[in-house]
Amino acid sequence: MNKFLYSLVILMLTFQMNGQTPFAEEIDVNDFAPERVVMPPSPLTLQVLFVGGYDIVQTTDTYNNPAGRAIAKEWHDFIGFTPDRTGKSLGWVSVNHEMIYRDDRIGDGGGMTVFKVERDPVTGLLKVVDQTLEDGREGKYFNVDFVNTVGETGMNCGGISSTFDGRIWTAEEWFRTSNESVYVGSQRSGDGRNAPVLPDNSSRDNTGVRNLSNFVVQTDDFPEWDGMELEKFQNFNYMVEIDPVNAVALRKQYNWGRMGWEGGSILNDNRTVFLGPDNTPGFWMRFVADQPGDFTKGTLSVYKHDHPDYWIELDNSDPEVLLNLQDAAIAAGGTMYNRPEWVAHDPSTNLVYWTETGRDFPASRWADEAAEGAVYDPAHLARAEAQGVSSPGDENYRDTYGRIWVFDPNTNKNTVLLEGGPDWNDPLSPATSNYFDKHLSNPDGLSVMKIDGQSFLVIQEDLNGTSYGRTPAGISNRLCELYLLNLSIENPTIDDLIRITAVPAGAEITGAIVTPDGKSLLINSQHPNSNNPFPWNHSLTFAIHGFDRVKVEDLNQNAALVDNQKKGNLKTAELEAFSVHPNPTTRQIFLNKSSDVAIYDVRGQRVQVARNTNRVDVSGLKAGAYFVQNSEGEMVQLIIQ
Amino acid sequence: MKNRILLIIIVPLAALFLNAHLNDQKEASSMIISQIEIEFEENLDEFKTQIELYARAASNGQPIQEIREIHRQSRLSFKKVEFLLEYLDPAGIKQRINGAPLPKTEPKVADLNIIEPKGLQTLDEILFESPNMYDYKQTQKLLVLLKKDVDYAFQFANKINLTHQMIFEAMRLELIRIFTLGVTGFDTPGSLNALEEAYVALHAVFTVYQKYIPMMKEGSLGSETTYLFNKGLHQLGADVPFGNFDRLEFLMEVINPIYKNILLTQEYLQIEKPNEVRVLPSAISYEATNLFSPNFLNALYYDNLSIDSLMPERTELGEKLFYDPLLSKNLKMSCSTCHDPNQYFTDGLQKSISSIDGQTLIRNAPTLINAVYAEKYFYDLREEIFEKQIKHVVTSHKEFDTDYVEIMDKLSDHKEYNELFNNAYPGMGISSHSIANSIAHYVAGLVSFDSPFDRFVLGKSEHLSDDAKTGFNLFMGKAACGTCHFAPTFSGLVPPLYQESESEVLGIPSSKANTAIDSDPGRVASGKPLDEAPFYVHSFKTTTVRNIEFTGPYMHNGVYDTLEEVMDFYNKGGGLGLGLDVEYQTLSGDPLDLSEEEINQLIAFMKSLSDPSISEKY
Incomplete structure (x- = not known):
């Protein structure tokens, strides 16, 4: 009996208890003649293309300063890519600056920088090429002239990079409600009170927009707007088309209305545009051009899931409607979302994907609008019910992690593709020890790319906070990840996300877009707050090369386990000797069975410990020889190349 | 922490059967974690129940004395779980359960959204705002929210598999928290029940630490540390009034030695350290053994x-x-x-x-x-x-x-x-x-933690004047300086993570006549949309008190020439105390009632923070 209980207890301890294998700080590596596993270098390599606050842009005559040079702005966000149809180069890269900064030569507010790249046929690297523009500017990097064309822009966050022909729009997220708030330092507030403005002899004259005089619209595209005198702040918050070849802005898209736009996407018909405004409530918006390619004329609608037609047209011939588009969307009873962000579509299926980044407690932001007739999406209603609160307008309603949606233009149905999380309030969610690799929080940037002929969604997080499991226990810095998701997976789960570690530590990554040849992913890294060596401590645009060499199976989460499962060998795998399977692409090692593991360097010093896991991220380890030890004391030598 | 109920049965059983049989380190190690997890869950459960009682009492409109007593018990039950809960979700706890009673703006959103303060600290302020009454409607409202939030935190904490590394780091952070936010009264703005709470918090750390002592077979580290914990509990439990507690003694004889010994214990047990489980650097250098060590904060x-x-x-x-x-x-x-x-x-x-x-x-x-x-x-x-x-x-x-x-x-x-x-x-x-x-x-490279005060705390020097010692105790206690000028930088860098800089609205006047508030808008005009809130009007960064003797004139506008003038301003309750209209003053407008002698002692302490070698060094 004693023996029986004893073995029961051992069994319980082994399988139920939170095992904690102690690992010696130092081992004698000569005691082992272990199995040796080699992790080849990643097929993915990095190249820096454009460093904010460092590279020099060519400027136009601006604010009475002659054309010249200036240090580029920072806070890189969206990237647009315009293929070179002539084939002489790869194309033009357009980079958003999501900031408000006063600059005598570049112009105030946010802005954009454009440059042209070609691929070296031998090395495969990209080269930023010298250009001479129509206006005579010569150099590598060019400031997009907004000041002398359509007026300053602010907080250029997302945008549209048309997969049809590479036309580029930048989105102005910086929603402003008064001229004082454009000048900065005086802002609407909860109680409507204005704060004092800094005196003119301020030492701080590097923010805001200097020219607050009324903006007179001059346009042939929108007759209703031509000659209109806008208060300066009303000339912000549009989608703005630019010409990346000549580095000038073409038009503020007044006919799409004024909202805190974040992202958009143009379908294969080159007529239909879907748009995401970053707001709570944010509406799912659509513009359909009368003629393909002419986006100056067409219809503007707001999505309403519970209407037989799904889309309610808003009068976009009336500037008053367009200047107050949010009010029109509410009055139309549109379907409300919690901060729609980027929009991307898969040209091979024409399905539209978009991110709803979420905010922790949205109630106060959309309860009034619900009372005025706007409606909640059924997904939010169902979430509220599951949380035991009366509606998404209940002050206890939580929407911490956000989600990714898929919209089918044929059926007009919006469906949740992938819910953020896991939500640790859900009884079914796993223990958080697994969160580091597998937690999707506040998806933001989004695009579609083909790898090995298969469409993948490229997902970039932009964490709203670090609470509620968005970062693992013990980490209070924001940690934003880049994920790939294979779009052939039906009903994907968080577990299907593939984490790409080839990004600078601590950076917020955004703007990911694939080059037309499918070889490189261009990415922006915003203000990485760590001790990365220059230039990885700056806002920068970089390329991850080598996606043409990646096969779908290279991105498998655990090839060895999957393989064993296929063969029906799972049980054997649990019992067999400890083995380690490196994935050079994702820089992880997979263990054939879950365990605590310690990694020792070549001198036998413990350098990394992970617990209760079957995968370890080793992207932080330099090339060299290591020893991986599991709970049973079994050892494998790992050579990282 | 799965199969909790089974474990509750199994673990004591296992302990019974295994003591004789198992010397295996791994089993012992797992057993400790399981015991800690079970007790943590029990304590969380108690906290949850207590908050439910609190919410019910408030909704029944029970008399103020009863509410205050339930509030006291609730905070004490929080203090039992604080060190692990704060470690697991510092941002969530700050946002909803025990953050400072000040409004904030919601981060990462394009619009300006003000988040009103909530949680236990806010309740502490509301319940003790006036002697015989309190805002019961607001109390009820906050408790409805708090009940939900505590439920939520409970779910979260139960999902996490604790590791020894987490527990050791959490214990060390709690020691910093007890000293900088606990005994200073930061955490108890209304009740000032700081010492009793610190007692419970320290006891909770001690309870967990004790579980590791049997694993340390040789040496006296375990018993030495036990002695230190008991000493600390004795000091905190001596029923000394808030203003009279000897914080310097507590720092030097309890906090710093335990802070060091927990690290030594971790090293003895060969438990992995934070840099082995995460890539990003921390603001605290884990290897430092004293809150006043020059390497306590990681400049990199x-x-x-x-x-x-x-x-x-x-x-x-x-x-x-x-x-x-x-x-x-x-x-x-x-x-x-x-x-x-x-x-x-x-x-x-x-x-x-x-x-x-x-x-x-x-x-x-x-x-x-x-x-x-x-x-x-x-x-x-x-x-x-x-x-x-x-x-x-x-x-x-x-x-x-x-x-x-x-x-x-x-x-x-x-x-x-x-x-x-x-x-x-x-x-x-x-x-x-x-x-x-x-x-x-x-x-x-322009750094200095080498003042006479630092040297005294580090044991490098025996000399610190009695006035400076008393001044330090005032600074960290009655005068409430240390609740904004946090140790050890004595600036607005917030412990225990030291990752956030604070600004404060003091109501600084435009001239020494003290008749009008300075017109500088301060943080509200920083150019950052997140700062464009009314409570950031006239808000300025909390700068360091180190070397203050030599860095006058003082305040953002240099309005005061001497430390005496500065102390007079604070003693009167800042701008509000001077009768100026300061809508969002974060400094209490009540006078501090410091005597001239006390002011002199405070100044003596501040002068002991000067590093005279700076002009030679740089």
């Missing part, structure tokens, strides 16, 4: 500089640039114009001079000593990246009045600079980055 976390063999060359170049007026358009102004090493890197002026004749800048020049230890820089907290501070000076029309391109062109004309830049930044030479980065290297 703040300065964002890359570790490189060329750091000396970069620092040397930065020093040369720091003193070179070539950087300014009029060739008259350098960094040292306002940050003079002979004046502790200030200029001694009320407001710094402008490059425009006859004008001044709008603010006083703060010292650069220890400036690196901050989340955000400038009085209005407008810059988040250390090395980018210089850009503000470069482009300001009142300061260098130029841009990097002009500076680069000027430097390129000097052979010496070309060489220095090429040596320090091979392959790059003169660039906006190398200019800013080298100056940042120099300024990041």
